[in-house]
Amino acid sequence: MDRIIEFFTNYGGEMLxxxxxxxxxxxxxxxxxxxxxxxLGVALTRFPKSAGFVMGILGIIQTFPSFAIxxxxxxxxxxxxxxxxxxxxxxxxxxxxxxxxxxVNGVKRSLLEAGRGMGMTGWERIRYVEVPLAIPIIMAGIxxxxxxxxxxxxxxxxxxxGGLGDYIFSGxxxxxxxxxxxxxxxxTILALLVDLLxxxxxxxxxxxxxxxxxxxx
Amino acid sequence: xLKFDHVSKMYKGGKKAVNNLSLEFKKGEFxxxxxxxxxxxxxxxxxxxxxxxxxxxxxxxNGENILEKDPVQLRREIGxxxxxxxxxxxxxxxxxxxxxxxxxxxxxxxxxxxxxxxLELVDMTxxxxxxxxxxxxxxxxxxxxxxxxxxxxxxxxxMDEPFGALDPITRDSLQEEFKKLQQKLGKTIxxxxxxxxxxxxxxxxxxxxxxxxxVQVGTPDEILRNPANDFVEEFxxxxxxxxxxxxxxxxxxxxxxxPVTVTEDKTLSEAIQIMKHHRVDALLVIDEKQVLKxxxxxxxxxxxxxxxxxxxxxxVRELLTxxxxxxxxxxxxxxxxxxxxxxxxxxxxQRLVGIVTRASLVDIVYDSIWGEEESIQ
Numbered sequence: 243m244d245r246i247i248e249f250f251t252n253y254g255g256e257m258l259x260x261x262x263x264x265x266x267x268x269x270x271x272x273x274x275x276x277x278x279x280x281x282l283g284v285a286l287t288r289f290p291k292s293a294g295f296v297m298g299i300l301g302i303i304q305t306f307p308s309f310a311i312x313x314x315x316x317x318x319x320x321x322x323x324x325x326x327x328x329x330x331x332x333x334x335x336x337x338x339x340x341x342x343x344x345x346v347n348g349v350k351r352s353l354l355e356a357g358r359g360m361g362m363t364g365w366e367r368i369r370y371v372e373v374p375l376a377i378p379i380i381m382a383g384i385x386x387x388x389x390x391x392x393x394x395x396x397x398x399x400x401x402x403x404g405g406l407g408d409y410i411f412s413g414x415x416x417x418x419x420x421x422x423x424x425x426x427x428x429x430t431i432l433a434l435l436v437d438l439l440x441x442x443x444x445x446x447x448x449x450x451x452x453x454x455x456x457x458x459x
Numbered sequence: 460x461l462k463f464d465h466v467s468k469m470y471k472g473g474k475k476a477v478n479n480l481s482l483e484f485k486k487g488e489f490x491x492x493x494x495x496x497x498x499x500x501x502x503x504x505x506x507x508x509x510x511x512x513x514x515x516x517x518x519x520x521n522g523e524n525i526l527e528k529d530p531v532q533l534r535r536e537i538g539x540x541x542x543x544x545x546x547x548x549x550x551x552x553x554x555x556x557x558x559x560x561x562x563x564x565x566x567x568x569x570x571x572x573x574x575x576x577x578l579e580l581v582d583m584t585x586x587x588x589x590x591x592x593x594x595x596x597x598x599x600x601x602x603x604x605x606x607x608x609x610x611x612x613x614x615x616x617x618m619d620e621p622f623g624a625l626d627p628i629t630r631d632s633l634q635e636e637f638k639k640l641q642q643k644l645g646k647t648i649x650x651x652x653x654x655x656x657x658x659x660x661x662x663x664x665x666x667x668x669x670x671x672x673x674v675q676v677g678t679p680d681e682i683l684r685n686p687a688n689d690f691v692e693e694f695x696x697x698x699x700x701x702x703x704x705x706x707x708x709x710x711x712x713x714x715x716x717x718p719v720t721v722t723e724d725k726t727l728s729e730a731i732q733i734m735k736h737h738r739v740d741a742l743l744v745i746d747e748k749q750v751l752k753x754x755x756x757x758x759x760x761x762x763x764x765x766x767x768x769x770x771x772x773x774x775v776r777e778l779l780t781x782x783x784x785x786x787x788x789x790x791x792x793x794x795x796x797x798x799x800x801x802x803x804x805x806x807x808x809q810r811l812v813g814i815v816t817r818a819s820l821v822d823i824v825y826d827s828i829w830g831e832e833e834s835i836q
Binding site: 350352353355356357358359360361362363366370371374375449450451452454455 | 508510531532533534535536539541542543544545546547548549550551558559562591592593594607617
């Protein structure tokens with residue numbers, strides 16, 4: 243007990259800072275992922291033939307060990323936060339992309355035909371029909387990839403990005419269990435909180451009509 | 460209003476879905492395209508709003524070649540109703556109805572009023588405006604589907620088997636409701652179906668297609684009366700043709716064209732001779748121009764034989780006649796109700812052209828019950 247109190251008095255402020263650092267590395271990476279993957283996913287539904295190819299490539303990237311990716315960026319971008327964010331961004335793309343593609347592709351053909359027949363332009367169909375209907379699935383992808391990113395961001399410490407990973411690596415190097423705990427527990431709590439928050443957001447952005455429909459089913 | 464000018468649609472590989480179709484329709488007509496699946500009826504309809512582009516020929520709406528218009532603009536001017544209803548589940552009924560007005564950038568207030576107004580047309584209360592499609596029954600949903608096509612006051616509406624997915628009872632009431640609505644609003648409708656009953660019930664003009672070719676165009680009556688060929692006959696169904704026959708045949712088609720007649724200047728004994736020869740008990744009296752004057756029968760001759768000598772002196776001038784162009788069904792009622800043995804048939808100039816007797820009625824009934832079997836033998 244004394245050791246915990248001692249640890250907090252020594253490192254409390256630093257820990258808050260590291261948690262913040264950790265959060266923003268993951269969130270920026272996730273945000274970039276959303277900005278790229280959602281439009282790309284919608285675009286891929288327009289070219290179903292290239293969709294398989296693009297997803298395949300991304301799938302392969304996904305299988306690269308995360309350490310390898312992080313190390314791979316060192317010669318190009320050096321060390322620090324930027325290469326870490328970029329590496330994490332690559333990881334966030336695939337789940338969001340795949341869910342966006344699946345969600346938009348899953349919109350009933352009859353609805354699209356109705357939209358087209360009523361004189362919607364391609365953009366209006368995306369804006370008013372496809373994206374709103376695919377939102378629950380897109381959001382599921384975003385949630386999944388953000389939670390993963392928070393986990394993976396611990397590794398970013400290895401290339402000097404900071405974050406809670408610093409504690410874990412120090413703990414491992416110095417054989418000090420409290421450092422490992424001080425890194426792992428906040429990461430877990432962070433992941434849970436973000437998941438909860440995104441769940442709330444998902445509910446908010448899901449159109450009322452579909453939400454009610456789900457309750458009815 | 461709507462004109463097809465040598466329109467063809469070819470798909471890759473040279474298959475012709477629609478072949479050299481030329482048609483013209485007037486404003487306010489209810490046009491039904493019908494045919495077996497794969498006959499090109501849906502393709503033809505979708506060429507009107509350019510969901511499918513014609514390969515050859517042109518289509519005109521109010522004299523304007525639609526191929527020269529912007530397709531998006533064109534589609535906003537044409538209502539569109541599909542079989543799967545296609546209401547957007549994430550939008551309220553109000554949003555669904557006023558989608559095209561929204562695309563056309565009508566102000567919010569005007570859209571709301573319009574949606575309310577339309578809902579009244581189908582006897583639904585404004586409280587539905589805030590509901591979602593899944594909270595409505597299938598019939599109600601398709602009512603909204605139809606309203607959505609009317610929202611921007613489109614004068615032409617395309618409907619692709621709109622009632623096909625509904626249960627028979629709902630379908631029936633919706634058909635009736637819709638036909639009334641169409642007549643009230645004076646919309647031109649292009650309606651695709653494979654259900655002949657639906658076509659006969661709703662159409663002003665039926666267009667029968669087969670393998671992309673036009674087989675026959677006409678009003679339901681015309682098609683029932685004169686099917687163009689065996690295919691049409693089979694497609695309509697023998698049952699319907701037989702059912703339709705007594706209703707659409709005119710008196711002229713079923714009458715006996717050789718009634719027994721006598722002229723006014725003949726003597727009564729001559730009249731008796733004629734009756735005896737033809738084995739009838741009454742004679743129709745005509746003049747030299749075949750104009751019907753009246754009748755005499757054996758009872759009258761018997762009662763007046765001592766006083767009179769000529770047919771002209773004793774004939775009864777009051778008698779019920781029918782025009783040769785009236786429908787049989789109306790005549791049957793007349794004959795059966797008044798208990799008459801026969802009705803003379805005349806043309807517009809009052810000339811006698813035939814006679815309908817109870818025996819002719821027996822023939823009609825016989826035909827409709829056993830006529831088909833006879834023709835098979």
